[in-house]
Amino acid sequence: MKKDRAARGIQRAAEALELPGEPGLGVPRVTVTGGSRVHVENHRGLLEYGPEAITVNAGTLLVKVRGSGLEIEAMSDMELVVSGTVRAVEFVS
Amino acid sequence: MTGLLTFLKGSVRVELNCRYAERAINLCARNHVDFTDLRRTPEGAVRMTVGIGGYAALRRISRETGAFTVKTVRREGAPFLLWRVRRRYALLAGLALCAAAIAASTLFVWQIDVAGNETVPSSRILAALREEGVDIGAGTLGIPRRQVENRMLLKIPELSFISLNTHGSRIEVLVREKIQKPELYDPDVPTSVFAEKAGIVTDVLALQGVAKVKPGDAVTAGDELISAFVPLGKGRLTHAAGSVTARTWVELSASTPVNFRKKTATGEKKTRRAIILGGKRINFYFTGGNPYAECDKITVYKKLTLPGGDVLPVTFVRETWEEYESQEYAVTVQEAERILSSRLLWELEERIGSGSVVSTQFETAEESGVITVTLRAECLEEIGVERPLTGEETAALRPEGE
Numbered sequence: 001m002k003k004d005r006a007a008r009g010i011q012r013a014a015e016a017l018e019l020p021g022e023p024g025l026g027v028p029r030v031t032v033t034g035g036s037r038v039h040v041e042n043h044r045g046l047l048e049y050g051p052e053a054i055t056v057n058a059g060t061l062l063v064k065v066r067g068s069g070l071e072i073e074a075m076s077d078m079e080l081v082v083s084g085t086v087r088a089v090e091f092v093s
Numbered sequence: 094m095t096g097l098l099t100f101l102k103g104s105v106r107v108e109l110n111c112r113y114a115e116r117a118i119n120l121c122a123r124n125h126v127d128f129t130d131l132r133r134t135p136e137g138a139v140r141m142t143v144g145i146g147g148y149a150a151l152r153r154i155s156r157e158t159g160a161f162t163v164k165t166v167r168r169e170g171a172p173f174l175l176w177r178v179r180r181r182y183a184l185l186a187g188l189a190l191c192a193a194a195i196a197a198s199t200l201f202v203w204q205i206d207v208a209g210n211e212t213v214p215s216s217r218i219l220a221a222l223r224e225e226g227v228d229i230g231a232g233t234l235g236i237p238r239r240q241v242e243n244r245m246l247l248k249i250p251e252l253s254f255i256s257l258n259t260h261g262s263r264i265e266v267l268v269r270e271k272i273q274k275p276e277l278y279d280p281d282v283p284t285s286v287f288a289e290k291a292g293i294v295t296d297v298l299a300l301q302g303v304a305k306v307k308p309g310d311a312v313t314a315g316d317e318l319i320s321a322f323v324p325l326g327k328g329r330l331t332h333a334a335g336s337v338t339a340r341t342w343v344e345l346s347a348s349t350p351v352n353f354r355k356k357t358a359t360g361e362k363k364t365r366r367a368i369i370l371g372g373k374r375i376n377f378y379f380t381g382g383n384p385y386a387e388c389d390k391i392t393v394y395k396k397l398t399l400p401g402g403d404v405l406p407v408t409f410v411r412e413t414w415e416e417y418e419s420q421e422y423a424v425t426v427q428e429a430e431r432i433l434s435s436r437l438l439w440e441l442e443e444r445i446g447s448g449s450v451v452s453t454q455f456e457t458a459e460e461s462g463v464i465t466v467t468l469r470a471e472c473l474e475e476i477g478v479e480r481p482l483t484g485e486e487t488a489a490l491r492p493e494g495e
Contacts, residue, residue, distance in 0.1 A: 045119035075129075
């Protein structure tokens, strides 16, 4: 609880100073390229992995990639790349 | 480049059999096992490609957690290749020798690139470098860069800066040329404006000095147009300046033979290959000379370069011989007139520079198998050029008592 409050405080300070939030706070960054590639940075693991949907735990929210023929092209402990035909990217908080 | 690095580092395609694929994937990510190309199999397992370190980590995670079992599908890359041939000593020795030869070859200069020169030819810079001991085949380690750079600046005074940068076996020579000092206007040097060519003056604008001609005057090359002598009081000499425009007449001619041979490609071609190792050429063909009676030869040289730009002393040569047939072709007068007229007009524009063409007239003549086109053009151009007066000319004009 205390940690969440501190994180919110830092996030508010970063917003006030117009600083990018992702380096210090672990805020996810999602980059969609041409409807066939989704790059998620600062993830916390996979929750669902299937050819029609891939759900990524991004800490404060869930990132759900919907489409067909979805695959994980590459993954490390910080980032992952989803490829295939992407129809939607949803944010579930 | 990425593919080459992956090959050098080695990779393993593994199959993870597990109940929940997500759990296995998260375990990989949490334990810093980076993977690529994740695919599901119809049986519910997942396949991924990991590095050699990642493969060992996967085995360890499998043993410790029991979350999945690891099955090796395929091993690829240099480490596995070397492991497979570990008992073939001659092959390993050959590989080691090859690697040593490549490493040793990067200690010598195999390519010199000159960049930044506009008026000083690269051949002159390369020749000066050769005199300083920087040449193809020279060792890269023993080049006294600073000394060579300083000596080069003394040898080629047109250069203001030179820098020798070594990239493995390639030397990049960056140069900057001096900006030439513009011709300064010296008001104390008595100078008159003279006619560069003959014509009829149409316009005179004397900024300094006294105009000696007026519109309508005919002048010949060398005539004084604006005089340096100003007859005020006792008179004085000045640096005359101004512009004099005149109608000029230009006559240009160009010729072409009526009959010449025209090339037509037959489509037949032969390719020969060779390799140049250091300075020695090894041909991969036995019969030399022209393979056809009439042919064009196109030679392509391709230097072997390592990823990263290091040039090796190996050049691949491809010679392509393309056969053609030459046939007697007679050009018509109209055709010759069209080609030669456009060439003459282009030459005329080059010659008059910023001037303009008032009218043109072409005349075609054919004599003993040669077609000649003559262009007579009337132009409007600047004919005045400044020239300092000679000692005698100055003495003749100098006012008395000076």
